[in-house]
Amino acid sequence: MxxxxxCASTPPKKEVIRAMAEVMERHYANPSSLHRAGLEAAKLLARARAVIAEAFATEADEWTFTSGGTESNSMAILGAARHYKGRGRHLITTRMEHASVYEAFRALEAEGFQVTYLPANGEGRIEPEQVEAALTDDTILVSVMHVNNETGAVQPIEAIGKMLRGRRQTLFHVDGVQSAGKLPIRLRDWGIDLFSASAHKIGGPRGCGLLYAKEGTSLAPLLTGGGQEAGRRPGTENVPAIVATAKAFRLALEExxxxxxxxxxxxxxxxxxxxxxxxxxxxxxxxxxxxxxxxxxxxxxxxxxxxxxxxxxxxxxxxxxxxxxxxxxxxxxxxxxxxxxxxxxxxxxxxxxxxxxxxxxxxxxxxxxxxxxxxxxxxxxxxxxxxxxxxxxxxx
Structure with missing residues (x-):
């Protein structure tokens, strides 16, 4: 066959399977535990975060590990809108977004936010001028996917990010689930504040995603509990999947x-x-x-x-x-x-x-x-x- x-899911690479299996077998302790086994698991977690940060030319503490692209998108969009609603209640996205983005904006509309949905041209792309024309003094978030998960259309993320750079009150989120590891991405150079990615789209394990939040960007957490992932995503970290995810991204970027x-x-x-x-x-x-x-x-x-x-x-x-x-x-x-x-x-x-x-x-x-x-x-x-x-x- x-x-x-x-685009739906990729077969995991053999190196990724081996890395995940080894961690599952040898490093099963909770990384929040204070004993030696817990500290060893915590070191693996820190190393994986450093590998991801190096791959994207960012800092390790700017990355949060999640359960996948859907959670990363929800954390970015819902978390940013709810935290910064005192600045304004206008949001901008496109009509072509993945359901995890589109439905998050629909939920925010029910909370009283105003959302502008931008249409695409016949090839599935928007123009930076459309975003610029939709901006208001109350715009606190713009979310545009990098690669469309159906048609493959690539949006002008770099141009949009540079256009938004001077608007300190407006955050820029990019759904990079279909592009991370596959196409060049320069988060800082392109003015991206929030970026979502997923491991199983590049030969990594299911159930592990990434969220980049530029230093100084605050998010209202979706969950309550412990202080894991700098308080953004409470719950015991899935260390085997996280280590395997770092391996998958390193391999993907090399190739x-x-x-x-x-x-x-x-x-x-x-x-x-x-x-x-x-x-x-x-x-x-x-x-x-x-x-x-x-x-x-x-x-x-x-x-x-x-x-x-x-x-x-x-x-x-x-x-x-x-x-x-x-x-x-x-x-x-x-x-x-x-x-x-x-x-x-x-x-x-x-x-x-x-x-x-x-x-x-x-x-x-x-x-x-x-x-x-x-x-x-x-x-x-x-x-x-x-x-x-x-x-x-x-x-x-």
Whole structure:
């Protein structure tokens, strides 16, 4: 079976599995305990935090370990809005955000905050000028994802961060779950105050995430309890998963330049196959880089629609041929509603309700993508024959 759903979750790397297993077996003490075993676990925790900080050119005490990307996003958005509500009650985000971000803003609206949701252009991106035009004297938080988890569109985070740099009352949060470890990120240079990441998107363990909070940034905690994680996230730390997470990020960053090159070629290859089939409609930009050499589409994601066809039909037919792909994000894949992301791009219902996502991993090469392309051709041919037989219109 060929697994092309790496945006949902990645197979853990062997080095990561070994690191996690070793810590589970040898260092099971609570890192808050004062005895020797507890101190050894605490040292592992501190070392893992230092590895993450070095990887992102930040300070160790700016990082909090969480249970995953959803908690990191919730901590950043809910925590910042509630702590700084005395400064203002206006927030800005986009209509394309992951559910963990979008629903956090919906919850804040119920608490009396005003939220501006920015739409995207036809390629799934916003412009810094949209953010600037939406700012008010009461804006305390702007949250924009780096890489869209459905289409792979890359937002102009650097430009937005530089534009916000002079507004001391406005924090900038970036959901980096689909970009951390995969694309270059410079938190300080880009003026990012809060940044969310997740381990299982880069060959790390499930159930472990990261939240960067720039020095001096305060957050209202979501949980009550002990003083772990500098009081931001009480509860006994998952030391084995945290050590494995640090290992996964170190490996991902070492391999990042080559991965970008190789996956860009695979993406171009699959986009070309899709373009050959008039029944399919690619979503997002075609090229990974724009004319200035900036990365505008994630190299590991290809998204397309089959208007008039339910996406689960395509997914199951590809699975029968040995290929696993997905629709929308994993968190929304069981929903029958049209994609909120594609609707935010102004796409019609037939396209927004028939999206398919393919996401690459390190095990893929030109031969694997060629096999997927052939399976996709066979699937479309079978479905087109069925549609002709039933007299259906492909675009209805």
């Amino acid at each position: 060929h697994y092309f759903d790496h 990042q330049p080559e991965r970008i090159r190789s996956m860009s070629a695979l993406r171009e290859q699959l986009v070309g196959v899709i373009a050959e089939m008039p029944q399919l409609r690619p979503n997002g930009g075609k090229a990974v880089q724009d004319e200035q050499g900036r990365i505008v589409m994630a190299p590991h994601i290809v998204h397309f629609s089959y208007p008039g066809m339910k996406p689960e039909v395509v997914i199951h037919m590809l699975e029968e041929r040995g290929f696993l792909v997905s629709t929308q994000s994993a968190c929304s894949s069981k929903s029958s509603k049209p994609s909120r992301v594609l609707e935010a791009m102004g796409l019609p219902h037939a396209i927004a309700s028939s999206g398919i996502r393919v996401s690459f991993g390190d095990e893929h090469d030109v031969h694997a993508v060629a096999s997927l392309g052939q399976a996709l051709r066979d699937t479309v041919a079978a479905l087109s024959h069925l549609e002709r037989k039933e007299g259906r219109n492909e675009t209805t």
